Amino acid sequence: MDEEEFRQRLDELDVDLTGTHAMAAGSFWPSTAIACALIEKGVIDKITLLKIVDTLMATASAFAVTQETDPQYSAHSLEVFRRHLEQMQLQPGNVLNELAQIERGAAAEAARYHQLLKKQRREDRKGDPSP
Known part of the structure; x- marks a missing residue:
């Protein structure tokens, strides 16, 4: 191989x-x-x-x-x-409300993480001479 x-x-x-x-x-x-x-x-x-x-x-x-x-x-x-x-x-009687709050928090955290990754990629490319 x-x-x-x-x-x-x-x-x-x-x-x-x-x-x-x-x-x-x-x-x-x-x-x-x-x-x-x-x-x-x-x-x-x-x-x-x-x-x-x-x-x-x-x-x-x-x-x-x-x-x-x-x-x-x-x-x-x-x-x-x-x-x-x-x-x-x-x-x-309140589980759905709690789960909705958790869902919103998880979505916000995922969005922040995604933005952090995008920022990190931009910073990584600053020193890269390739297009």
């Missing part, structure tokens, strides 16, 4: 790994949507849900040990799910 083919295959692997990571890192969103719906309707309170998630995290970690895998990886999506639930101010 020549160097060019090796680089191409490495780039393909990078794309696949990046996509896989993005899917795994976002795996808590469907559970978050269901949890928000349950809290919105008063079916479960947030404190009880957090206690359930804590128990599931401990169970996932215990099973990971018996399966000889890293417990940190087994409970990762639960940990992220729990952290998001814990940070949101979810109350029955």
Whole structure:
């Protein structure tokens, strides 16, 4: 295998790994949507849900040990799910308002980040003699 083919295959692997990571890192969103719906309707309170998630995290970690895998990886999506639930101010009848506020904040943060990247690219090009 020549160097060019090796680089191409490495780039393909990078794309696949990046996509896989993005899917795994976002795996808590469907559970978050269901949890928000349950809290919105008063079916479960947030404190009880957090206690359930804590128990599931401990169970996932215990099973990971018996399966000889890293417990940190087994409970990762639960940990992220729990952290998001814990940070949101979810109350029955007010979940949609809270989620709308979070959405606006996330959109504003993404816009600021995008502007920062554009500014950084402009600054990087200042010293570049190419067009």
